[in-house]
Amino acid sequence: MLGRSKKISQSLTRTRRSFFGRVTELLGVSEISDELWEELEELLIQADVGVKTTVELVEKLQEQVNKARIRDAEAVKEILKRELIDILNSKVQRSDESPLLTVILVVGVNGSGKTTSIAKLAKYYKDRGKKVILGAADTFRAAAIDQLKIWGERVGVDVIAHQPRADPGAVVYDTIQAGRSRGADVLIIDTAGRLHTKYNLMQELKKVRRVAAKNAPRAPHETLLVLDATTGQNALAQAQHFKEAVDITGIFLAKLDGTAKGGIVFAIAKELGIPIRWVGTGEGLDDLAEFEAEAFVEGLFE
Amino acid sequence: MFESLSDKLQGVFKKLANRGKLSEGDVDAALREVRLALLEADVNYKVTKDFVARVRERAIGAEVMRSLTPAQQVVKIVNEELITTLGAPAKIDLSGPPPHVVMLVGLQGSGKTTTAAKLALKLRQSGQRPLLVAADTRRPAAITQLEVLGQQLDIPVHSEGTKVPPPVICAHALKRADDAAYSVVILDTAGRLHIDDQLMAELEKIKRKVSPQEVLLVADAMTGQDAVRVADEFNRRVGLTGLILTKVDGDARGGAAISIRAVTGVPIKYLGVGEKLDALEPFYPDRLASRILGMGDVLTLIEKAEAALDQEQALVMGKKLIQGEFDLEDFLRQLREVKKMGPLSQLLEMIPGFSQLKTELTPELTDRQMKMVEAIISSMTVEERRNPRIINASRKRRIAKGSGTTVQDVNMLLAQFRQMQRMMKQLTSGRGRGLLSMFR
Known part of the structure; x- marks a missing residue:
């Protein structure tokens, strides 16, 4: 637990310094004035929190400050912190039941970081004594299968793959069959990157999900949407469309180390009610952290 | 593409258009909405601020009073300022003696490898003899990916595996292009973070070795506020000459295009508009500006x-x-x-x-x-x-x-x-x- 929090905290150091650091500074030294609210709003927007979420957040904060007649900027900071945690926490729901064979479907737009994230997850589960098998259902992008195979070798897990251009549904079927016969605990399915606006590709993804659902009880147990942390407001549209198509159960926020911002998670949690499950914090296989709202928000204000 | 921003601004200007005359207050109220619409479209905060200030300066005063309709005048100003911000159209610079070196740089997952193949196809169609260079030795199977794409297009790919340092690979490729009379060399470099000093230094080294005529930043059109920082840093380290905006087909908003261009000052050269290898379109600022405005040119x-x-x-x-x-x-x-x-x-x-x-x-x-x-x-x-x-x-x-x-x-x-x-x-x-x- 402590290690994880530390990792999130570390990955957010940049964020803290550049952006939320400024919020903290602002809240620490400023009087509560119109300028404060305006600047706060701008600062939140600059962190990709999104206009809607920011405005709602600031208005709510103003209301509370007026009601409680708060004069102290430090107290405003505490309230904002609580609000931010609330947004993220109300969406976190983890099931404790662990099925015999857990199927995790990983989806996302092109270049969001699906394959690397899958490698990290594979390592995570393998380190915890689970037998993991990967399914290379991205049969579209050139060399995507090779890429997953290389990761499989590095992590030391099996990869079930077909030829390029093969039916992704067939790969899922074979992965589940292999999982059964080889006694695997966790199956992680890599799917081709697709823009949420492409109807046919989203239909294909639905089919992949159906194949999983048909061949393992209550599968897929997790459908993770991998989001590039650099993405702006479009991430909301992505999450919405993927949710509609394949019922996203959680977000994997990738590449958080590269950007100073993580504000989009608030918008996603608040507006779509999808929990953030994982955070990718670097290029290494171990650069993975389970998402913790408190640690995340606390990290922003340290 | 970019429909949402268009809708937003159109909504804003409907309110404007229904008024006969614009007071300073009206302009400010309208511009506040313009500002929010731009921010929501991922236009960088600072770029938005400057933009709104420029429009305000021009909108309040004599110019509006003398216009056909005040609303029309404001639309014209917004449109003109958008075009100014987006800058003049630019093609790939292929002047001087071949081989010309085009270097693609960018963050992980921005679409460099696909764009390299698309660009090679585009240049071959215009009579060039392109050579693709697999200089991404980091991402697993990146070289294979470029090779597969090269095969599909029947365009040669220069690769030396993952053990040779990328600057050396690029230098070899340039030599090969010289010998075999390839006219354009396209370098597909590894995706890297703008803050990764070691990898940014590698880019600088490649640049020193092969003196590229074009250093193009490949950026995802969906990028948020951070786009400018990324572009700024790449520009500072390796001196960008242009930008290729990718995944434009799936994006409803065009904010990144406006902000990157504004902050780096480099022209946007192409838009990636699909997964197919011919889905690379030239960039026209006026077209994009009027498209962003959405209310007709x-x-x-x-x-x-x-x-x-x-x-x-x-x-x-x-x-x-x-x-x-x-x-x-x-x-x-x-x-x-x-x-x-x-x-x-x-x-x-x-x-x-x-x-x-x-x-x-x-x-x-x-x-x-x-x-x-x-x-x-x-x-x-x-x-x-x-x-x-x-x-x-x-x-x-x-x-x-x-x-x-x-x-x-x-x-x-x-x-x-x-x-x-x-x-x-x-x-x-x-x-x-x-x-x-x-x-x-």
Whole structure:
């Protein structure tokens, strides 16, 4: 637990310094004035929190400050912190039941970081004594299968793959069959990157999900949407469309180390009610952290 | 693409267009919404701020007061400022002796490898002999990916595996291009973070070794506020010459295009608009700007109007206007000129502020009304046209009969004409709203 929090905290150091650091500074030294609210709003927007979420957040904060007649900027900071945690926490729901064979479907737009994230997850589960098998259902992008195979070798897990251009549904079927016969605990399915606006590709993804659902009880147990942390407001549209198509159960926020911002998670949690499950914090296989709202928000204000 | 931003701004300007005159407060209120719309579209905060300030400076003051309609003037300013921000169009620079080196850089997952293949295809189509270079030795199977794409396009790929340092691979590739008379060398470098000092230094080394003519940043169109920082840092380290914006086909907003361009000052050269290898389009700032505005290109409207209006007639009309002699005959002529500009429904789309009118009046109805006006005026005598004041009840009945309309229709037309005369007087005195307002 402590290690994880530390990792999130570390990955957010940049964020803290550049952006939320400024919020903290602002809240620490400023009087509560119109300028404060305006600047706060701008600062939140600059962190990709999104206009809607920011405005709602600031208005709510103003209301509370007026009601409680708060004069102290430090107290405003505490309230904002609580609000931010609330947004993220109300969406976190983890099931404790662990099925015999857990199927995790990983989806996302092109270049969001699906394959690397899958490698990290594979390592995570393998380190915890689970037998993991990967399914290379991205049969579209050139060399995507090779890429997953290389990761499989590095992590030391099996990869079930077909030829390029093969039916992704067939790969899922074979992965589940292999999982059964080889006694695997966790199956992680890599799917081709697709823009949420492409109807046919989203239909294909639905089919992949159906194949999983048909061949393992209550599968897929997790459908993770991998989001590039650099993405702006479009991430909301992505999450919405993927949710509609394949019922996203959680977000994997990738590449958080590269950007100073993580504000989009608030918008996603608040507006779509999808929990953030994982955070990718670097290029290494171990650069993975389970998402913790408190640690995340606390990290922003340290 | 970019529809959402268009919708947003259109919503903003509908409010503007429905007002007759703009006060400073109106401009500020409208610009606040413009600001929010731009921010929501991922335009960088600072870029938005500058942009809004520029528009405000121009919108408040004499320019707005003298415009055709205040709203139209603001739209023009916003449009012009957007075009300015997006910058002039630019092609890949292939001047000087070959081989030309084009280096692609960017964050992980921005689309460098796919773009490299697309660019190679595009350049081959324009008569070049491209050589693709697999300089991404980090991402697993990145080299295989480029090789597969090269095979699909039948374009050679220079690769030396993952053990040779990328600067060396690039230098070898340049030598090979020299020997085998390839005209363009496209370097597919590994995706890297702008803050990764070691990897940024590697890019600098590649640049020193092969002196690329073009260093293009490949950036995801969905990028948020951070886009400018990324672009700025790559620009600082390796000196960008241009930008390729990818995944534009799936993106509803164009914010990144505006912000990166504004902060780095480098031109946007291409847009990636699909997964197929021919889905690479040239970038046109004016097109993109008017697309972002979504309310029709004001400049196109003016151009069209200018082309259709006969210059000589315009001169005569202008004289008459100044002398206050504008009559129904002129009105008829003007009506016919406007008709030359195209179907009214199409015209309305181009005029900001007429969007509401468009929903109220079906195109057929509007066109029919214009025909009716034409018929009524045609049924008048020359004298009546020149001096409508002599039209009494008996004349009205005759005109209505002659044009197949009713006396009410004739009355309405005469009322409209009087209103227009008043407007024309305002126009000549410098306070009016002009020609197009007659459709209000």
